Amino acid sequence: MLPTVAELYSRFRRFNHCFWDGRLPMVRIEYSNRMLAAGSYSPSERLIRIGRKYHEIFPEDVDDTLKHEMIHIFNPTHNADFKRELKRVGSTLRAKCHPSLRRPPRYLYECPGCRQEYPRQRRFRMASCGTCSANGRYDERFKLQLKQSRPPGYQ
Ligand SMILES: [Zn+2]
Ligand SMILES: [Zn+2]
CATH class of the missing domain: 3.30.2010.10 (Metalloproteases ("zincins"), catalytic domain)
Incomplete structure (x- = not known):
């Protein structure tokens, strides 16, 4: 209690x-x-x-x-x-x-360039692959694509 x-x-x-x-x-x-x-x-x-x-x-x-x-x-x-x-x-x-305090990621993103996966708890708006984008700047060509998502509240 x-x-x-x-x-x-x-x-x-x-x-x-x-x-x-x-x-x-x-x-x-x-x-x-x-x-x-x-x-x-x-x-x-x-x-x-x-x-x-x-x-x-x-x-x-x-x-x-x-x-x-x-x-x-x-x-x-x-x-x-x-x-x-x-x-x-x-x-x-x-x-x-x-x-039980570790929660599986709700979203799985993937870089269309190198296919690296990015598990995330939150949705990305504008994010591109850190490996492929020069100087860590946003690059449309390597915009992370949503591959998979779980329903809200999933644990
Ligand atoms: Zn503290
Ligand atoms: Zn990449």
């Missing part, structure tokens, strides 16, 4: 009090049902997302994830300062891996 959103807010307040002297601004917290990552922080939305799928597999990691994302409120990167902060608040940097 994962903590409720109300419980996440109360942990946020507790960690903020314990580790930041209450200096962190309040942000929104929600579970993401779609995200496969442990968590994310969006500065523009001032929103911490906690990945539901990840924590259904690793429920013991919720506090670590919450602390990790809380550090991102002041520091968007994973630089040396960030790592010091992680240590200070007793969190770990590395998210764990699990086969």
